[in-house]
Amino acid sequence: MYRLLADIFNDSAMVLDCLSPAFPKSSRVLILSFSSVLRALCGVAAGSSKASLSAHFATQGNLGELNAKDSSQETVISLAGMLVGSLIVPKISSQWATWTAMIALLAIHLGMNYLAVKAVSMRTLNRQRANLVFSNCLAQCPDPSTEKPPRSWKIKVPSPEMISLQERVFERDGVLRESNGAVLGYCQLGVSLHTVLKSFGPSHASTSSHMDDGNIRKLLELFHDDAYILWYDRARNMYLVVLKHGCSPTVHVRAWAHAFMTAATAEAQARSSTESILRLLEVTKVRLNEFLKTTDLFSELENAGWDLETGAVETRSGTRCQLKEE
Numbered sequence: 001m002y003r004l005l006a007d008i009f010n011d012s013a014m015v016l017d018c019l020s021p022a023f024p025k026s027s028r029v030l031i032l033s034f035s036s037v038l039r040a041l042c043g044v045a046a047g048s049s050k051a052s053l054s055a056h057f058a059t060q061g062n063l064g065e066l067n068a069k070d071s072s073q074e075t076v077i078s079l080a081g082m083l084v085g086s087l088i089v090p091k092i093s094s095q096w097a098t099w100t101a102m103i104a105l106l107a108i109h110l111g112m113n114y115l116a117v118k119a120v121s122m123r124t125l126n127r128q129r130a131n132l133v134f135s136n137c138l139a140q141c142p143d144p145s146t147e148k149p150p151r152s153w154k155i156k157v158p159s160p161e162m163i164s165l166q167e168r169v170f171e172r173d174g175v176l177r178e179s180n181g182a183v184l185g186y187c188q189l190g191v192s193l194h195t196v197l198k199s200f201g202p203s204h205a206s207t208s209s210h211m212d213d214g215n216i217r218k219l220l221e222l223f224h225d226d227a228y229i230l231w232y233d234r235a236r237n238m239y240l241v242v243l244k245h246g247c248s249p250t251v252h253v254r255a256w257a258h259a260f261m262t263a264a265t266a267e268a269q270a271r272s273s274t275e276s277i278l279r280l281l282e283v284t285k286v287r288l289n290e291f292l293k294t295t296d297l298f299s300e301l302e303n304a305g306w307d308l309e310t311g312a313v314e315t316r317s318g319t320r321c322q323l324k325e326e
Contacts, residue, residue: 002045002046002048002049003045003046003049003050003053003113003116003117004110004113004114004117004169005045005170006041006042006043006045006046006049007042007046007109007110007113008110009038009039009041009042009045010038010039010042010046011106011109011110012035012038013035013036013038013039013042014035014102014106015102015106016031016032016034016035016038017032017035018099018102019031020032020035053120054066054067054070056120056122056123056124088101114169117169118164118167118169119164120164121160121161121163121164122160122164123160123305123306123307124306124307124310124312125253125301125306125307125308125312125313126312126313126315127171127173127174127175127187127256127313127315128167128168128171128177129160129163129167130253130256130257130260130313131175131176131177131178131179131260132158132163132166132167132179133157133158133163133301133306134256134257134260134261135177135178135179135180135260135264136157136158136179137155137157137295137297138260138261138264138291139179140155140156141155141291154295155295155297155300157297157300157301157303157304157306158304159304159305160304160305160306166179173315174186174187174188174189175187176239176259176260176263178264184260184263184264185237185238185239185259185263186236186237186238186239187238187239187240187241187256187259187260187263188238188239188240188241189241189243189252189255189256189313189314189315189318190241190242190243190314190316190317190318190319190320191240191241191242191318191319192242192319192321193229193242193321195240195242196219196229196231196240196242197216199231199233199235199240200215200216200274215274215275215278218278219231219278219281220323222278222281222282222285223285226244226251226285227243227244227246227247227248227251228241228242228243228244228247228251228254228255228258229241229242229244229321230242230255230258230259230262230281231277231281232262232277232280232281234277239259239262239263241255241256241259242319242321243255243314243318243319243320243321244320244321244322244323245320245321245322246320247320249308249309249310249311249312249313250298250308252311252313252314253298253308253313254288254292256313257288257292258284258285258288261284261287261288261291262280262281262284265280265283265284
């Protein structure tokens with residue numbers, strides 16, 4: 001996503017630079033400043049995405065060798081581009097020909113980069129890939145309302161190559177989406193406990209504390225033995241995940257799976273009271289534990305080629321909570 005976005009920023013800056021002479025001097029400064037901002041954004045997006053892609057391709061610990069070869073290839077490509085440009089530019093004399101050539105080259109540039117991004121099959125489970133994997137795996141589960149689940153069964157876990165064919169280049173952050181494109185809701189990972197408490201009601205004006213009517217205690221008891229706490233904010237259709245201190249990247253994936261399974265439940269949208277949401281979370285937690293136990297999902301994911309040790313579900317620096325026993 002960010003690799004292609006960096007190219008869009010850079011190409012947009014080039015177009016603005018070419019358009020700037022057509023504007024008055026007062027507006028030209030703003031346009032050139034905005035193009036500089038786009039180039040700065042391009043540098044940030046390109047640098048971060050390049051580091052991630054280099055780490056992805058360096059499967060044998062040869063990151064330095066890969067970066068050296070990449071720099072050499074960029075040098076050769078730049079020299080080849082200068083050579084081709086020196087042959088083409090003298091033949092372009094009119095304004096129409098200039099814009100036609102530039103738009104055509106930019107379209108080819110973005111098109112080739114789009115194909116290159118789509119060709120990459122990342123092994124880490126980010127939010128979008130986790131949605132696709134869980135949607136595919138849950139579709140293979142027997143319906144507990146119509147048939148009794150077996151003690152164990154084999155599921156076909158999609159490989160990174162299969163998931164890359166279904167990935168969207170640009171996806172909304174935090175969306176819980178099924179493989180058919182249906183949006184189930186949204187999820188925030190790594191929120192503070194205060195964010196969850198606010199969904200239970202307003203805090204006290206002077207002390208900023210929340211009155212516990214028993215539901216907060218029930219929620220904490222429900223996830224007492226887990227490394228995360230999940231809650232559903234029905235007002236925003238948002239699933240809030242509080243991560244506890246010391247949780248591993250596997251816990252991030254498990255919490256996201258719990259949110260996805262809860263959102264995929266047909267009863268989720270009908271829950272209007274706090275008590276009903278607590279019951280739904282309890283039911284889906286039991287289902288998730290049974291699903292993970294009977295399918296040995298995490299082992300199957302690793303066997304399919306997925307990297308569960310790299311935390312890609314949490315996309316920004318989140319908070320951690322530490323609950324003390326009374």
